[in-house]
Amino acid sequence: MFDEKCFIIAEVAQAHDASFMLAKSHINVAADAGCDAVKFQIHLPKYESTPDEKFRVPIDGYKTRSEYWERTCFEPEQWKELADYAASKGLVFMASAFSLQAIDMLEEIGVPVWKISSGETSNVPMLHKVGKTGLPVIISTGMSPMKEIEDAVNILKSYDIDVAITQCTTQYPTPPSQVGLNVMNEYKERFGTYVGLSDHSGTIYPAIAAAWEGASVIEVHICMSYQMPGPDMPASLDPEDLKRMVEGVRFAEEMRANPLDKDEKAKEFVDFRKLFFQSIYVKKDIKAGETFSEENLEIRKPCNGIPASQWDDVVGLKAANDIESQTFLKEEHIRKDVS
Incomplete structure (x- = not known):
């Protein structure tokens, strides 16, 4: 009973x-x-x-x-x-x-x-x-x-x-x-x-x-x-x-x-994350070899580029090529050989 x-x-x-x-x-x-x-x-x-x-x-x-x-x-x-x-x-x-x-x-x-x-x-x-x-x-x-x-x-x-x-x-x-x-x-x-x-x-x-x-x-x-x-x-x-x-x-x-597994549940929100989360955004034109900083980068929605969670990893690196402003930063924009 x-x-x-x-x-x-x-x-x-x-x-x-x-x-x-x-x-x-x-x-x-x-x-x-x-x-x-x-x-x-x-x-x-x-x-x-x-x-x-x-x-x-x-x-x-x-x-x-x-x-x-x-x-x-x-x-x-x-x-x-x-x-x-x-x-x-x-x-x-x-x-x-x-x-x-x-x-x-x-x-x-x-x-x-x-x-x-x-x-x-x-x-x-x-x-x-x-x-x-x-x-x-x-x-x-x-x-x-x-x-x-x-x-x-x-x-x-x-x-x-x-x-x-x-x-x-x-x-x-x-x-x-x-x-x-x-x-x-x-x-x-x-x-x-x-x-x-x-x-x-x-x-x-x-x-x-x-x-x-x-x-x-x-x-x-x-x-x-x-x-x-x-x-x-x-x-x-x-x-x-x-x-x-x-x-x-x-x-x-x-x-x-129904105890919740946060990691498993997060997998269901991949598309939502792109919509609601932010990514690193180029706010000023950047020349090849220029260092990424708060002066030329900011955070914007949606998450169409490198996630905002990687901000600390990106700041201080150098640009692999010229990047126009109003662009979401991508991996191909970053030089891999020199910091």
């Missing part, structure tokens, strides 16, 4: 705001932009939350996050319909689970890859549960120190499955100074896994830069409009920017996959 091109995930999360049709609309946006997968979040408050869970960003009308999760969660058959709809659009359906029961639901739906969110990195029972399925796992690391990440990765790798670690900063939006693309290479060197970026910057730039750095996975939040309410909107991309981001990632991938 992670070997060919960068696997781009459009994260809807709760941007659908409990509207089933809006959820489908986000799937359309992801497909139109050229993403590989669309991802939601499955919160089952009965198994996941308590009244003590506080909001990261307060939402009007709700006293607890549990109330919010209850309102914005779809029924199992609706999740299945969304998965089927995503498949009909050529997308992999994904969802972050926040309870073991949500994992069970997703197993019944038949997801091909798991996503462990930053808040579940230390959820050992969940790590074992997804590992036992034998499916690939993408794990985000937004709030974890290296030791915690290492423990999670060791659990997952014990099941001999593909693991992708995404650098993530749990800051909405994430400023450039906190994106941390350097961490991707640290993960690759330290854990020997696939690596990527789960970006919360709300811009297209980190994803493109991550692709150039060799990211196997890129995840970004999406929204229908920057004017929409919601806690994730400042960290999301609208349809237009999502499409630009995907185009940029694919552009960066192609550049990375």
